[in-house]
Amino acid sequence: MTFTEGGNFEGGRVRKGSGGGKAAGATGIGAVLLIAAAYLFGGDQIGSLVSSFVGSGGLSTISGGGGEAEGYVEDCTAEEANTDRNCRLSATVQSLDAYWAETLPAQEGIKYTMPAVLSFEGAASTACGQANSSSGPFYCPGDETIYIDVSFYDLLQSQYGASGGALAEEYVVAHEMGHHIQDQLNLLGGSQDSGADSDSVKVELMADCLAGMWAGAAATTVDPDTGKTFLEPITKEQLTDALSAAAAVGDDHIQQASAGYINPEAFTHGTSDQRMYWFSVGYKDGTIATCNTFNADSLDPPES
Numbered sequence: 001m002t003f004t005e006g007g008n009f010e011g012g013r014v015r016k017g018s019g020g021g022k023a024a025g026a027t028g029i030g031a032v033l034l035i036a037a038a039y040l041f042g043g044d045q046i047g048s049l050v051s052s053f054v055g056s057g058g059l060s061t062i063s064g065g066g067g068e069a070e071g072y073v074e075d076c077t078a079e080e081a082n083t084d085r086n087c088r089l090s091a092t093v094q095s096l097d098a099y100w101a102e103t104l105p106a107q108e109g110i111k112y113t114m115p116a117v118l119s120f121e122g123a124a125s126t127a128c129g130q131a132n133s134s135s136g137p138f139y140c141p142g143d144e145t146i147y148i149d150v151s152f153y154d155l156l157q158s159q160y161g162a163s164g165g166a167l168a169e170e171y172v173v174a175h176e177m178g179h180h181i182q183d184q185l186n187l188l189g190g191s192q193d194s195g196a197d198s199d200s201v202k203v204e205l206m207a208d209c210l211a212g213m214w215a216g217a218a219a220t221t222v223d224p225d226t227g228k229t230f231l232e233p234i235t236k237e238q239l240t241d242a243l244s245a246a247a248a249v250g251d252d253h254i255q256q257a258s259a260g261y262i263n264p265e266a267f268t269h270g271t272s273d274q275r276m277y278w279f280s281v282g283y284k285d286g287t288i289a290t291c292n293t294f295n296a297d298s299l300d301p302p303e304s
Helices: 032-041 043-054 085-108 152-160 166-184 199-217 236-248 251-259 272-283
Strands: 015-018 116-121 123-126 129-132 138-140 145-148
Touching: 085 116, 085 166, 085 199, 116 123, 123 145, 138 166, 145 166, 152 166, 166 199, 166 236, 199 236, 199 272, 236 272
Parallel strands: 015 116, 116 145
Antiparallel strands: 123 129, 138 145
C-alpha cells in the first residue's frame, strides 16, 4: 500500500544489525522454506538444505533482548516509506502498533504491548536460536521480537514466484505481528507438530488472518502523531500482490518447488489456497474471533 502523502514516521522503533551465519529454530513466514524441507527429507539432511538457502560465514551476535546492534531506522517521510524498504518496515510497524493498540483491548480486553523489531543483515542470535536472512522473517516469543532481513523479499520473488510490491512486503511484517498478537492471547503454545490439520498450520493461518485484519483497516487507521491516516486505500493490484505473497509461502507450493511433490503430512503453514483465504477472511471485516482457526469447522476455503 502507499503511505499517505505528508506523513512522517519517528525513528527508533526498528533496530538494525548485521552479521553472518546459519539458521536454526526460526518460526515465521519464511521458516516454511526450511521446516517443510526438513519434514520432507529428514532431519539428517537439514544442514545441507539450510546451506542451500543460507550459505556460510561466521556469526556476529545480535540479541533481540537489548544486545548489540548498529542503531535504529531513523525518522523518515511517507515518500521515503514508499521507496525505501527499511523506512517502509518502520512505518508499517508503527501502523500495526496503532491498529493493535486499539483493536486488541476493544476485542479481547487485553492491553497491546509492542514487540521489538530487528532489521538485520546476515544473521542474528535470538532467544529462539540463530537466524539467517535466507531463513525468512520470524517472530521469537522468547524475546518478543520480530526478526526480518528485507532482502528476503527478493528471494520470495526470484525463487518462489511472488509478484512483489509494497503491500506484499507489508503483509509479511503484519503476519509476524500476528504471531505476537497470538503470543499475547496465549495461543502460540509450543507445538512443533505437522500435518494438514495440525496446530502449527492453525497458528500460521490465524496469523495470516490477523494480517488481513490490519490491511483491511490500514487506510482508516490514524497516526496519532500526525492526525493523518497511515495508508491510502488498497488498490486491486496491491491486494493481488499481497495474495501472491501468501500463495508463494504455501506448504504445497514450497514443497512442489523444492522437492517436486507434495506431502500433506509435512504441512506446517497451510496450502497456498488456505493462506490466501484466511488473509481474505481477515481483510473483509474480520475479527480476532473469526480469525481464530482453532475454532474453525474447516481450514479450507468454502467450495464455490
